[in-house]
Amino acid sequence: MDSNVIETAGLRRTFGKKGEIEAVAGVDLRVGSGSIFGFLGPNGAGKTTTLRILATLLPPSAGEARVMGYDVAKDPEQVRRRIGYVAQSGGSDPRMSGRGELVMQGRLFGLSGQAAKVRAQELLEAMDLADAGDRATEGYSGGMRRRLDVAIGMVHKPGLLFLDEPTTGLDPQARARMWDEVRRLRETGTTVFLTTHYLDEADALCDRLAIIDHGRIVAEGTAPELKKAIAGDVVTIGVDGSGELVARLLEQQPFVREAGVVDGAVRLYVDDGEASLPLVLRLLDGQGLAPQSLALHRPSLDDVFLRQTGRSLRDAA
Amino acid sequence: MRLFSDTWLMFKRSLGLTFRQPAWLIAGVVQPFVYLLLFGPLLNSFSGMPGFPPGGAFNVFVPGLLVMTALFGSTFVGFGFIDEMRHGVVERMRVTPMSRTATVLGRSLRDVVVFLLQGCILVALAIPFGLTINPLGFVVAFGLLALIGLMLGPVSYAMALVIGSEDALAPLTQAIALPLLLLSGVMLPMSFAPDWLRTIASFNPLYHATLAIRALFNAQFSSPDVITGLLTTGAFALLSIFVASRAFNRRTA
Ligand SMILES: Nc1ncnc2c1ncn2[C@@H]1O[C@H](COP(=O)(O)OP(=O)(O)OP(=O)(O)O)[C@@H](O)[C@H]1O
Ligand SMILES: [Mg+2]
Secondary structure, rough: OOOOOEEEEEEEEEEEEOEEEEEEEEEEEEEEEEOEEEEOOOOOOHHHHHHHHHHHOOOOOEEEEEEOOOOHHHHHHHHHHEEEEEOOOOOOOOOOOOHHHHHHHHHOOOOOOHHHHHHHHHHHHHHOOOOOOOOEEEHOOOOHHHHHHHHHHHOOOEEEEEEEEEOOOOOOOHHHHHHHHHHHHHHHEEEEEEEEEHHHHHHOOOEEEEEEEOOOEEEOOOOHHHHHHOOEEEEEEOOOHHHHHHHHHHOOOOEEEEEEEEEEEEEEEEEOHHHHHHHHHHHHHOOOOOOOOEEOOOOOOOHHHHHHHHHHHHOOO | OOHHHHHHHHHHHHHHHHHHHOOHHHHHHHHHHHHHHHHHHHHHHOOOOOOOOOOOOOHHHHHHHHHHHHHHHHHHOHHOOOOOOOOHHHHHHHOOOOOOOHHHHHHHHHHHHEEEEEEHHHHHHHHHHHOOOOHHHHHHHHHHHHHHOOOOOOHHHHHHHHHHHHHHHHHHHHHHHHHHOOOOOOOOOHHOOHHHHHHHHHHOOHHHHHHHHHHHOOOOOOOOOHHHHHHHHHHHHHHHHHHHHHHHHHOOO
């Protein structure tokens, strides 16, 4: 119990006059200390809303959440002292310099003027912003601004850092650097709780992840665990027009666990991919159908998402 | 104490940002100066009339202009705050142990410093026109102006926090600022007003503040207007800071 930095039970948050918009619809989470925890979900899934509740910015409509051992509703001040929060759209003033923002943040967390300056310099160097530190953030590139946002969240060396979509809008190089930075944070013992809608990011960066959709957690575990839950392989068959028909036909075969249509292509979950391909071809041939393409792959996180929600994460927005 | 150190931090930060665009300082003086130039001479013909307050026309008019500068320098500050909210600065600081009262107070004190500087410029410009001042009166008068800023600024920030958009804030701010201005006797002394209007004006703290500053400029320290103005404005300032910091605390609950 004690090693959990986040624990929630039945967390809910509604918006609108009558509470008709259910942004978070009963979330139970446990996040262990010292890991990178990913919150994966499409646009509007409730990622930001959950994070804002955990960061004491938004009171929950129901349920409870303990962060760093304190109840977010009852002891928000204790929580704030121990966490860092980097919002999805950042939080620096365009007129301030990067250094100015870092020093200010340090001072707000009780560092002396001198200590705040030292810490600011340290972070500017670590985040590769040393040359730009004294310029107004107005002139920063997207990647520089994002690195500054993260640096601001780290000033007081929090035990838990929330990063809301730290890499959205970054080019591949900047993304890779951000990943390195997040891993370095884990090495120093910081727990990082990040949101993303990138499958590869959740897969490569996160120790554990929770998949959220329509305010509910639909799957949770390590990426390999989640993929293993979908035993076997995935076969994708390109057919024109007759997808539903083919899916229904194949569904009845004993070697097929599940079949469905995604983006017009038929997707099969089978126990043994290699052995199933000739069977699929023979069946289609028997119906006078010729597939345009045929592919075999190991399940990805997208398959996990698909299995739980019936939609592909790529077009779930 | 947290409140003081955080207020000081917020004050320094805001003042630094304001002084990045010193043009604003000058812009705030232009309007009252135009009044001084074009409206002041008009008042000259009223002075000496029955009902006109003691002192020359400019000793009546400049205190009013100072109150006006304070009014405009502190009722429209919510707009800059909405900009800060839009950039996520306000939310970012809400996830720190920072005192919520300091969020308002630091910024309001910055606004006070800005319009007091404008006031100094205005007074300097008005002396050639015939304004006479008493040094002690001047100091106390500026203290009173500061209280006006602490009375109006926090309300503007709290409204900005709750409303969150310029479109809705603009008409509301106008609806508050205009009657405050018209019922303060800033342009023409309220002594010319019919009784019913003066009765309404007596509920306006700016009316009492204006009377007090006129008395202070004329070195009438024992005038009851002085103490009434200071107490009324001070009480409203305290109330306003209290209400605003409650609003900021609740937002963060
Ligand atoms: N203040 C609000 N008022 C009304 N509805 C809101 C508010 N905040 C969020 N919502 C709604 O709650 C739902 C979840 O929003 P949220 O921002 O948590 O999603 P998200 O997973 O962060 O999405 P994204 O990937 O686009 O950032 C959405 O339908 C959104 O429209
Ligand atoms: Mg979001």
